[in-house]
Amino acid sequence: MNNPPAPIGLLAGSGRFPILFAQKARQLGLPVVCVGINDEASPELVPLVGRFYWAGVARLGRMIRCFKREGVQQIVMAGKIHKVKMNTPFRLLRYLPDWRALRMWFFRPRKDNKDDSVLLAIIAEFARDGMSFASALDFCPELLVKTGLLTKRGLSSAEEADIAFGWELAKEMGRLDVGQSVAVREKAVLAVEAIEGTDQAILRAGTLCPRGGIVVVKVAKPQQDMRFDVPTIGVQTIVSMKEAGARVLAIEADRTIVIDQTETIALADRLGITIVALGSGIV
Numbered sequence: 001m002n003n004p005p006a007p008i009g010l011l012a013g014s015g016r017f018p019i020l021f022a023q024k025a026r027q028l029g030l031p032v033v034c035v036g037i038n039d040e041a042s043p044e045l046v047p048l049v050g051r052f053y054w055a056g057v058a059r060l061g062r063m064i065r066c067f068k069r070e071g072v073q074q075i076v077m078a079g080k081i082h083k084v085k086m087n088t089p090f091r092l093l094r095y096l097p098d099w100r101a102l103r104m105w106f107f108r109p110r111k112d113n114k115d116d117s118v119l120l121a122i123i124a125e126f127a128r129d130g131m132s133f134a135s136a137l138d139f140c141p142e143l144l145v146k147t148g149l150l151t152k153r154g155l156s157s158a159e160e161a162d163i164a165f166g167w168e169l170a171k172e173m174g175r176l177d178v179g180q181s182v183a184v185r186e187k188a189v190l191a192v193e194a195i196e197g198t199d200q201a202i203l204r205a206g207t208l209c210p211r212g213g214i215v216v217v218k219v220a221k222p223q224q225d226m227r228f229d230v231p232t233i234g235v236q237t238i239v240s241m242k243e244a245g246a247r248v249l250a251i252e253a254d255r256t257i258v259i260d261q262t263e264t265i266a267l268a269d270r271l272g273i274t275i276v277a278l279g280s281g282i283v
Contacts, residue, residue, distance in 0.1 A: 009072035010034040012041040013079025016259045021078045022048035024140040033070040061100030076136035077228045114177040135226040147253040150275040163250045166217035174221030181218040199240040206244025214246035220255035234259035238267045253277040
């Protein structure tokens with residue numbers, strides 16, 4: 001008799017990506033042990049996985065113990081963590097980090113606290129207990145968008161010029177590990193994504209350019225680690241663009257996740273918003 005497959009660990013943040021991963025793993029017959037981050041992960045995950053645990057965002061030791069208890073050796077990250085919450089007053093009292101998290105944060109050497117630096121430090125902490133991280137996209141590569149014009153509305157020459165302008169800037173912001181998105185109009189920068197996330201950056205651009213016609217460019221970092229923080233868009237991105245008066249969303253093909261792609265493209269078509277996926281060598 002064949003041995004059952006080893007369980008895959010899912011460290012889940014907010015959004016639909018963790019749900020889509022859990023559904024795909026079930027289709028593949030892979031058992032999943034999920035640790036959902038409090039105030040981030042959706043309760044919808046509970047019936048989709050074999051075992052489910054909640055953990056605070058600063059309870060690193062609990063996360064590791066939960067996975068070890070279930071015999072997990074390989075883990076994937078999926079979903080967003082809203083980092084703005086971590087800058088609230090009295091954060092140590094609010095999140096009550098355990099000893100493992102305190103040791104990683106204060107006593108493990110790190111050059112800075114940018115996203116990549118922190119996430120790689122977390123991965124290293126799990127590795128000390130014999131667990132490694134894979135990309136969730138190894139299991140559901142169909143979520144990555146392919147090259148092409150995804151919507152009915154095409155691009156004007158001015159919009160193409162804004163995409164080329166914004167693409168270079170977004171790549172540089174990614175190289176600096178600041179953010180993945182920029183909003184531009186007429187080759188002028190309106191907003192650069194940082195800790196607030198793409199949707200809030202788009203909405204801020206709308207307040208700064210009330211006449212609309214905004215072009216949003218979202219790309220992978222040049223040093224993108226596909227295990228975490230992969231650029232992601234979905235229905236909410238299009239809703240934010242409509243509210244801001246944005247007309248074009250340019251994303252990087254084969255390195256951007258489009259959640260609920262059919263619904264996202266259909267909404268963009270109804271609202272007259274263009275979505276185009278470009279290869280890094282095209283722009």
